[in-house]
C-alpha cells in the first residue's frame with residue numbers, strides 16, 4: 001500500500017525516506033532518457049542548440065544523443081517529415097528499444113507546418129507513430145524543447161506500472177510493431193495507421 | 205598441488221575470470237527477468253539508418269585491385285625516402301647520390317611497368 005503524501009513528507013522531515021518500486025522505477029527512467037541523434041530540417045538546429053553549453057539539456061539527464069536506435073529511447077522528430085523520409089522515421093522508431101517516446105518538435109512534425117500544402121510533405125508524424133509531446137513553433141525555441149522534455153519526464157513519472165493504463169512495454173499484449181508505410185502511386189500506403197491516428201471524418 | 209609455484213597464478217586467473225563474467229551474468233539475468241522484450245521483424249532487421257538493407261555484407265573485392273595497391277606503394281615509399289634525401293642533399297657525396305638515383309630509377313621502372321600494362325588508363 002502506498003504511503004500518502006503528507007505522511008511521506010512528515011517522515012522525510014524526521015529523516016525516514018519511504019518510496020515505492022513504481023517511484024524508483026519511474027525516477028530511473030525519467031532521469032536517463034537517451035535521445036536519438038536524428039534531425040530532419042531547420043528545427044534540428046534548435047535541437048542541437050538545446051544540447052550545447054548555452055541551454056544544456058544535460059541538466060535533465062538527456063545529453064547523450066545516440067547515433068543508433070538500439071541505444072536510444074527518445075525520438076525527437078525535429079523538422080519536416082517528407083513522404084520520402086516517413087518510412088525511414090517509422091522504421092527507426094520500430095527499431096528503438098522499449099520503452100520509447102516521441103517528441104514532435106515544430107509545426108512541421110505536428111502538421112506539415114508551412115509546407116502543409118506540399119505534395120510531398122507528411123501532414124504530421126502522429127499519423128504513423130504515437131507522439132508523447134507536441135511542441136508548436138517554427139522553430140520552437142530551445143526553451144520550448146526543454147519544456148517538452150520536462151513534460152515528457154512528468155508523463156513518465158505519472159505512469160503506473162500495473163493496471164489497464166500501464167505503458168506499452170509492460171503490457172505483453174500491446175503491439176510493439178508499427179507498420180512501415182510504403183511509397184504508393186499518389187501517397188504513402190497506408191496513408192495513416194488507424195491504430196494510432198483515427199482519420200478524421202470530413203463533413204461537407 | 206598447493207606447493208606448485210603456479211598455484212597462486214591459477215587462483216588469480218579464476219578470480220579475474222569471475223570478476224569479468226559475474227557482471228555480465230548479472231546483467232544478462234537482470235535483462236532476462238525485467239527487460240520488456242518486444243521483438244519483431246522490423247526491429248530485428250539490420251540497422252541501416254532507417255533504410256532496408258540490401259544484399260550481403262560479405263562482398264568480395266576483385267583481386268585485380270592489387271595493382272593499385274602496388275602503385276600506391278611505389279609513390280608512398282618514394283615519398284618517404286625522397287624527403288630525407290632532399291633535406292640532406294647539399295651535404296651528400298657522389299656515392300650517396302648515385303645510390304639514390306638507382307633507387308629512384310628502380311621505382312620509376314615499376315611505374316613504367318604499370319604504364320606499359322595499361323593500368324594508368326582508367327577503363
Ligand code: SF4
Pocket residue numbers: 041042043044078079080105106107108109113114137138139140
Ligand atoms: S517547423 Fe519551421 S523551423 Fe521547424 S522544420 Fe518546419 S519549417 Fe523548419
